[in-house]
Amino acid sequence: MGAFFEGRQSDSPYIEFIWRGHSDPNYDRTCPADSRWNILLLKEKGRVKVTVEGxxxxxxxxxxAESTEFLVIKFKLGVFLPAFLLTELVNTDLLLPEGAGKSFWxxxxxxxxxxxxxxxxFVNRLARQExxxxxxxxxxxxxxxxxEVSPRTVRRHFLQTTGLTPKELQQIERAQQAANLLQQGQSILDTVAAAGYADQSHLTRSLKRFYGLTPAQFGKEVFAE
Structure with missing residues (x-):
């Protein structure tokens, strides 16, 4: 069982990327850590659910379990919904109430x-209405x-608007850099040096946490694709 994905860039100052696609029944996947939050529209059995994913x-x-269609609007770092606390949405999501017809609250x-x-x-309308x-x-x-602000103030702003601390963001982005290098065929030791890890064990712990794969497994996954 598999899935189809396609995405595109956006010229919006608020949007990082837009994805859409569909998956077959009983589709199981492991999603890597992601520092960006998004709005997900998931259509299953003719019904659309809208969630804010932290x-x-x-x-x-x-x-x-069922065949699904989906749309993902991923937002840039620093873009946020003031009515929501992203710190409470880390590693989880919030289902938004359904409205009449093809709408939601x-x-x-x-x-x-x-x-x-x-x-x-849609996003520009959200921004215009603040x-x-x-x-x-x-x-x-x-x-x-x-x-002209203190590191503590910067940290507070990051937590409020991303749900994460600057250090957590840095760790995720470093793992993404390492994953990209491995995908490009870089050796494990070269990846350790290029991404700034202390040693191979440090890289392995990072990729296991953020991707669910060891560096060697990552290479096999890329090769299998």
Whole structure:
């Protein structure tokens, strides 16, 4: 049993990436850690569920018993919904109430279900109504711009808008860098050096936590594809 995925970039200042696809019945997959939160629309048996999925700090196994269609709108770091505490959504999600017809409830209003083509229109409406916004401190920090705030203040802003600390973000992004290097055929020892790990054991612990694979297993997974 498998799945089909396709995605696209976005010119929106709020959106990191947009995915859509479908999966066969009894599809089991392991999703790597992801520092970005997203809105997921999942269609199963003709019914669409909308959830806000928080960031993940470990590899998570997901299983779908039925054939499903899905749309994922992944948001950039520092973009957040002020009505939600992302620290409470780490490694979990929140199901939003269904509305009449093809709609759902968010922040006290009903919203039409977005699709792959008009996701930006939906997100821009959220931003115009200030349901969605971005944090200037986080954005400036990510762009390495100097700021007159303390490290404690920066940490608080990251927690509020991403659900994670700067250190947790760094750990996830380093694992992503290592995974990309291994996918490109880089040796394990070269990956250790390039991604800044202390040694091979350090790399192994990181990939086991964030991807559910050892470096050697990762190579086999890539080869199998």
């Amino acid at each position: 960031p993940t700090t470990r590899a998570i196994s997901k299983f779908t 968010l922040n006290g209003s009903t919203w039409q279900l977005p699709d792959f083509e008009n996701a930006e229109v 349901i969605l916004t971005h944090d200037r401190v986080v954005r400036a920090t990510l762009q390495n711009q100097p700021q």
